[in-house]
Amino acid sequence: MKEAITGFAIKYYKAIIIITFLLTLILGLQIPKIKIDTDPENMLSEREFVRVFHNETKKNFTLYDFIILGIVNEENPNGVFNKETLSKIYNITEDIKQIELKSGGQETTRPVIIRDIISPSNVDNIKEGSSAGEIRFEWLMSKPPMSEEESLAIRDEAIDNPMLYGTMISEDKKALCLYIPIKNKNLSHATSLQIFEIVRKYPGAEKYHITGLPVAEDTFGFEMFRQMAISAPLAGLIIFLLMWSFFRKVKLVIAPMLVAIITVISTMGLLIGSGFTVHIMSSMIPIFLMPIAVVDSVHILSEFFDRYNIYKDKKKTITHVMNHLFMPMLYTSLTTTAGFASLALTPIPPVQIFGLFVAAGVMLAWALTVLFIPAYTMLIKDKSLENFGLHHGEEGKTVLTGILRNTGDFTWKRSKSIIAASIILTGLSIYGLSLIKINDNPVKWFTKGHRIRIADEVLNSHFGGTYTAYLILDKEDTGESFTTNIRRLKEKIEAEKTDASPQNIDTLLSYIDKEKDAFIKEKNYDYTEFTENIIGKSEELSSDDEYPDNVTETIEDENIDSRIFKNPAMLKYMEKLQNYMAGSKTVGKSTSAADLVKKVYMELMGGNREYYVIPPTTKAVAQSLFQFQNGHKPDDLWHLLIPDYKTANIWVQMKSGDNKDMEKVLKQVDSFIESNPPPFPLNHQWAGLTYLNVEWQNKMVRGMITSLLGSFIIVLIMMIFLFRSPLWGVLSMIPLSITILLIYGLIGLTGKDYDMPVAVLSSLTLGLSVDFAIHFLERARTFYAENQSVEKTLKAMFGEPARAISRNAIVIAIGFLPLLAAPLIPYKTVGFFLASIMAVSSLATIVLLPALIKTFAKYLFKPAGIRRYECNCVKCIISVSAGILIITCFALDNPVLKWKLLTLISAGVILTAGVICNMLSKREAGKPETEKE
């Protein structure tokens, strides 16, 4: 078949080239339709519970994502609280209200939710008035201050307001933060640029910082795409230059470049043409596909270069080269495809799309390599290949060849030490793996000096925290509490019974019983709704003059009490929970209706600090909250409460957006609620971007581990098939295993976080690091078949095959080194990984594999000629374990294939089959012919 394909490519080379370019053109034309998606929230499926809940929370509490503008003045002893700075802040706020963004064509939108801006001139202040018993509702800074005294008065008011202290005004009382809510977080980068423009108009001693997760995430998305436009071409250029220096013929070196470019353009075109948005993940497709697309062509070029002078004919040379490389190339492509396609099993939509399209790209690159490259070589005139290639006798002269020959000698002499060193290294790596810290923080995707990182550090040192999470407490209506409440209600009504008209009360009580049954039948345990219903009945009955006056009021009181977030006990519980959270290092501040009630109550009671407490009765709470609603922004209350007072939101501000810190807070709150039962049955659930990040990260990490294990086993099975030998299959997995262990072990040892980019790169590591081993072992077997000598085979391996591997490793590793200079951490990570994958897997292939082959030669190579009829137990055992492993790892924690009875049964069946097979093989009849004699 391989001859046929190469023959076809050579025969119809013109047609192939034309069709390739046409297809590329058609797909390339799809690219302008690109729809970019920079929202990490899309890492979760739209139907994912936490995401649905997050969006419901935002809607129910009218919460918006916000940009944080911090203003710091280090020169003034009072910080920003001076006439000039506050005037600037006043004007900046006015300018921010005016921001308009052009959205496609002439249309403009206002991204800012003006009424919800938190800024001194846009927040309300309630406080005691100038005379006793007087209260005052007013804007904190209705106009720019005229004097230093006024500035300090504004500061003191802000400090006195628990809603503002630690949020708008810093804990050191010197800095201010404006919270600028925006309609859609996808507008945050564009809006933040406008804010930068605005603050530039107000220079001076003030330093302005802009941060917040929405800005970080949106800006990251923007820069990610920009970086792609720089990095991919730059890497391409360097790869080109390196290949040029190796092979010295521009015309030939262009071929792999064309394969890479065509692959990238076609894959992206296909992705965009299929209607998918290009997520941050997918924006990395070119940088992943380029090295993969180039690798095979470099193998071809390398061998073409080394062989050309033997045949002196491009057609014969390419036919020979393709013949040699066809199977290894097919398998390296298949394994890489498997590695990426397995990403489709992760529960994260953008990762699935990314994995599938990279997989498609890899197969496209393979098709191009076997068809386009031979066709392309036909275009080159033999004449122009004069002086090309490695001349006879020149082999020993190049530096690379020399080094490789010495390496060959070394592996032959020191095979045992190499194996021992590898074992030690593996042990060390496994120790490193155990140290791995799973953590992520989108702000840390920027390098240290990036303005967002700086803003993050400065503002989190001054304020309660720029990372937001919402803790939602929701009253749980249980059947048990429902019946208890009704029993109490009936007792209270019974007590109102007078001799004058007992039948009215009896009517009401029997009505209550009837309604109770109706509610319970429908499993509706909503006591608020129930009492509302009863109030109606009571009012109806009260038309009778004899009806006791207080009955309706009694039921009303019950109704009021059922709205638990007006209940002092509940508010005190929230207060306690908040104090507890404040004890953690991460939570800088939290705000709830409890804080608001305390503030209003204190001011109503004359501003006396001793009244900074939860009011004693439900009605006192209700009336305090009612007073709050007489301010300029009554709706601010509904950011903290749902109007039925049965669901509350605690706005939690955190100093760190690290997922591990958020997770710690989650655990602390869980354990608090468990050991401190709330006064009413409650459900609690988190929302907010910081929390969402934790959720998708966990899914990602778990998904990646599953897909990595799964594809590892698939690749192993493929290798067993390729080499038709389990032993060779296992051997080919060794460089790959060592590479993965070493790289991830190193990440554990150095303490670098296992984050999103690191997780995604595991599939690339798997896909790429098996390649060299396949080439190496395939060639080794071919050589051995020719010369029947282990020593000769290994010596030959350090000629042309080792050169191809080294050239490849050098081209890819160096080609992607510039990524290390990128301002985005994920790019640095990709650069680091590609260099490590190439270095480790090529070394493991060139150094460790020969040592292993030498040591285990007698198991690996069977004397030729004797066809043995045998039952191969090793094959059985490996197949059985692989079968069980694959079922286990896909079933474990995988959303698509959950543990089912059938999974267990099939695992059992495989195991039993293995055992029976083993037993059968031990029978006399099953023994190999050779042993029987």
Added chain:
Amino acid sequence: MKTFFYAFFAVLAAFTTFSAGETAGQIINKANLASYYQGNDGRASVSMVITDSQGRERTREFIILRMDVEDGKDQKFYVYFHEPADVRKMVYMVWKHVGKDDDRWLYLPAMDLVNRIAAGDKRSSFAGSNFVYEDVSGRGVEEDIHELTDTTDKHYKIRNTPKDKQTVEFSYYDVWIDRSNFLPVKAEYYDKQGDKYRTVEALEIETIQGHPTVIKSKVTDLNTGGNTVSNFSDIKYEVGLKDDIFTERYLKRAPRQYLK
């Protein structure tokens, strides 16, 4: 005697200023007199439904008593809450003064506490609704410049621009005044970015005791999508309210005969 309910439309009524030309001034003056300063007193039950952008409703029920101290000048208001039940018996009292700050009181039954509310700006919310305090007690006419911008068969359209822009959140507002009875029927408010953000409408008008009276009105916040609808019932004029009702003493001891 027209109703104090136009108090809700006091903003629209846009009283006296003559600085913006005779015609606008005359209309404003008539609208003012027609809607505000006839008769001596009145009472009404008000039911307010506040609907937020998500369609969630909250209700307020209160009785409002009004008495004029002097026609065209000072007035007194007494607002007694029935609903929500947990704020029942709460009272707002206002002595509105022309030319100086109003006096305001607040009684909170749960704490048995009378507070004076300091004169601040009047653009804050009335009881958490989309009406602002100024809609209730009236916006000082001298605070705006009035221009007659349009005259149709049915309406006069007056544009009102505040003299001190820093104390209000709007840049101007337009009012449509019915030419037949001088009742303001619609007002539209524009923010500092020049966008319309708030409307006030008279939805139903009925003649009570010979006076055209708004019995249903609506404020819509175009930014949030929320609105408040007020329904007036049991409207009575010339109730014969006594001056001593509007004193601190009656905050704790509500005058029951007027509040049932």
